[in-house]
Structure formats: structure tokens, C-alpha cells
Amino acid sequence: MAADGHTDALGAITRQQVEDFLFAEADLLDSWKLAEWLALFDEERGSFFIPSTDLPDGDPNNSLYLIADDMTRLRTRVEQLLSGLTWAENPKSRTNHMVSNVRIVGREGEALLVKANFVVFRMRFENVDPYIGKYHYKLLPKDGTFKILERRAVLDLEALRPHGKVSFIV
């Protein structure tokens, strides 16, 4: 079963395999290799969400999210970040994605459900803004690694103050 965090009915996947994947993902983000990061997603069904800070469990079809990207939106988000026209990230901020407390918490159909804690530090104009929260992943095992079906970054912050924006990939 998935709940023990070591093996899973989806092919004896270990937590270490998941951690390796998440740590590699974090490295891509911190290196601004966003095209490579985008390739981690399921090309058609992938999605990326950040709920509002006051409504972590809201329905994106009916309530306000900070980010609710399907693949079309995520692709343009990445293109915009790399285009130089996203002034909030030009020049690029420095980031440090810290991922911990990784757990395999279950499965949903063909997907592995994974939770992890994060602290992402964003450094820019000599400010340091910590983005703190939990990741909720739906991962599809594929060719010995994973494709991201859903990536949900739920902020524990009560407000984006003084951060002001989520202009990069948290």
C-alpha cells in the first residue's frame, strides 16, 4: 500500500525515487531551466495551482486562485518568464527551493499522491522573501521516472506580505 511510504501498488515505488524526482525538479527551477521543467508535466493533462492564501481548499472553477494553469497557460507562463518581458523576473530573481517531509500519501487512479513541505526563498533587490507551504503532487510513473499530472503549491502564508507577488514558479 501507499501509506507506508516505502512501497506502492503502482510498482513498488519508493519515497527515495519520489524525493530524487522532486529534488531534481527543484534544481531545474533554481537554475531557471524552465523549458526542461515544463517537460516534467503530462503534456496534455498537466496542471499547476496556487490557491488564494485565505482559501486553501477552494474550487478553482468557482473561486479565486492565485494561479490555476492548465498546460496552455503553463506553457505561456514559461514562455513569458523566459521572454524578458516579465519585468518582475527580469533580471531574474535568485531562488532556493527547499523541499522536505516528502511522503507518498496514496493513489488516485494511475497517479501517485505525494505531499511535501516547502520553503522557497526568493532574493531580489536585496530583499529575501520566504514562500512557505505544502506541495500536493499527482505523479504518473513513466519510464522509471514521473510525469506531473497535477502540482499544487498551497501557501501557509496568511497573505503575500511583504512578498507582493508570485511572479516565479514557487
Add this chain to the structure above:
Amino acid sequence: MREGSNTAGLINDDREEGIFRVHRSVFVDREIFELERKLVFDRSWLFAGHLSEFPNPGDFITRHVAGRPLILVNSDDGEIRALLNTCRHRGNLVCREQKGSGAEHFRCFYHGWIYNIRGELKGVPGEEAYSDAFDREALGLEPVPRIHNHRGLIFVSFDPDIESFASYMGDAIAVIDNTLDLGEMEFVQGQFKYSMRANWKLLVENSMDGYHAAFTHERFATHFMPAMGLTEVDFMRRGPPGARRGGDTRPLGNGHVTGAYPSPDQPMHPSITFLEKFAGDELDAYRQKLVRRHGQERANFIEGGAGNYLIFPNLIIIDGWRVFRTFYPSSPDYMEINGWACLPKEDTPRLRKARLEWYLGFQGPGGFATPDDVEGLEGCQMGFATHKEVEWSDISRGMKGNTAGGPGELQMRVFWREWNARITTGQHAPYTGD
């Protein structure tokens, strides 16, 4: 002396010569910031929230307005109250939740004083210890001096002697009503609570600035719209809000202003192109309802919206996205912002989803445009460290009736003229137009 060319000299306003300059000390000076608190925020009708956030008796929300912690509560006697969230005994917050429902009382945990949801003090542990001078009935939670509910929009004022809401709003009421006539409106759940390391007046300017859109938000036109299958050409032909609408910026009295007063020849907003594409049938059905309710011409105005407008001093309504936004400074170089989406309750699920997708395509801390506004205004604030050497900002575009060369800046001058009158005389500006 011409109105605007005042003794304090913070604004250089010469209508004859076409000069309008703002002294950059207004963005950094702590004394001016204190004057603003006293003469602007404490003497205005301020937007506090929407009734849809606490629709039923026993529902409440807590929120800071002009620096004060408030409880907005739907009381059990049918009254909407704005209570100052501080125990009359020794000061502790009596309500420490962001929102709730089914409330029967607010209890201060410090010494156990209990208030009912009308704010009346109902319980004082060990009340016998007090003398006869102790007047429990006079020790209810203090209400904000003035409150007004305009069709679900809750406004408050900390000035007990302020003029009536209707007098204060002037011609802005018609514009607000144009926005509210889209349907039975609600603030959808989920709120943008963010900030900028910038002076609050920069966000007033920016929220109505048509000139910056093509530059700051280039990526919205060149990337987002094409990604949605809407060509850049379409977007430019129809025009971003404020752009290509020269001449229809209209002062609404008392510092309120709209950048695009509804008019029959107003270009379609790109929001309409978007909704047509992603929820066309539902939008058609919705339009028919609007026409039945209001007639064709009014329905067009309502759907098209009044553009980006300011209810002085700090409520911004952006009809193209159905944004409500308000913000307060806690210092000259920092503000806290609250943003909402105000949408019709009767939307079908698909139309609601399309409206939200449009909203997130531009608005908010994770949108495809707002972060660049934050960046730009924070950059301005950094630039103002030079205010002793570079003293003035120029806000004269479009003066002397000049409509060539794209969007003007009259909407900002209207704000600044009222701001200047408040700061220097404590009164409204008699006239804020060019």
C-alpha cells in the same frame, strides 16, 4: 490663486500652460504620510467589504480598514454593523477569526468579557467588584462612527461629521451602479491579499493608467492573448482599457474619476472577446437577460463597463476584469492591498469559470500582468530615493485638450487635485478637471 497651485507647493498645476507636476516628497515624507492619515483616510467614506462576504445573520468577517481592526457583522436584529475590534476593558481583540458564521457572541479571552453580536456588553466576570460608576451599557463594542450599505457595498467612515454618502459620492454613484447592474453581484470566495514596497498613491495612478499598458503589459498582448487563440491584432484593435478612448475620462466629483465613461462608441473590451470565445452561448443568454432588464443601450453600457475608476481615496474598480481593489499604507513606502472578483451570482458554471480564467489571465499576484505593476511601482519607489535631486514627476499628458499620442493622464490629475485640496485645506477640491 488658481486652484491646485497651492501654498504647500507639492503640486505644480498650471492649466493654461499645460503643466502638471507632483513633488516626489509626497511619496517618501513621513509628515505628509501623517497628514494623509488625518486629512484623507480619517475623513473619507472608505470601502470595507461586500455583504456577500457575510450574507446571513451571525456571519462576520474581520478586516483592517485605515489601520483599524474591524468586525463587520451581520447582526441578529437585521443590522449590518462595523465594530471596532477591541475590548472596552483593556484592549484585546475580541474576535480573532478572519470570518465565521453562526456567531452568538464575541468573547474576549483576556478577562472573559462577553459581547453579543450587536456589540452590547453582556457579561463581565466578577462585576460586583466595580463601583456604581461602572456603566456596563455604555461599554459595548464601539461602532465605527458611520456606515453605509450601498447595494451590498459596505462603506465606513471614521469621521462622525462626514457628509452623507450620497453627497460624498457625487456622480460616482452612477458609475458604481453601472458596475452593480451586471446582475446580483457577489465577491467570489478567495481574496488576493498582497502588498507593494511602494507608496499607496502610485497604485492609485497605476490602476487608471492607460499609457503604461502597452509597455509594462506587452507580454499580455504578445503572449497571453495569442496563447488563448485570440490574436494580438484583435486585442490591439479593440484596445486595452483606457487606451484609444481619449476624451472620455470624466471627473465624477470629490476626486472620484473614471477613465472611460460608458458611451455608445466605446470600443469593445477584450474581456468580451474572451468570454465570447470560451462561454459564447452562456454569454448570449446572459446578454438577453440584461437587455430584458435594462434595454439594449443600457445593457451595452453595463456589459462594457465604465473602465477603470477610482472612488477617492482608495477604492479601485476595474470593470474589464470585475476587480475591486483597496489598499492602505502602513508607511510611506509600503502598502497592503486587498483584491476581489465581483461577479454575477446567476452565472452558469461555465460562464463563471470563463470569467475567472479571464481574471487570472491578467490580475493578481500570480497573474500575467499584475506582478509587473508591482515591480514597476516598487522600482519607482526605489527611484524616489533621489527625490532631493530629481524633485518632480510629470503627469501632464493630454492637458489643454490634447488627445493626440494616445492615453492621457487626466484621471490622475483628478486624484491629485482632490488629494492636494484635502492635504492643504481639509476640503474637497472645487473642480478637479482640466
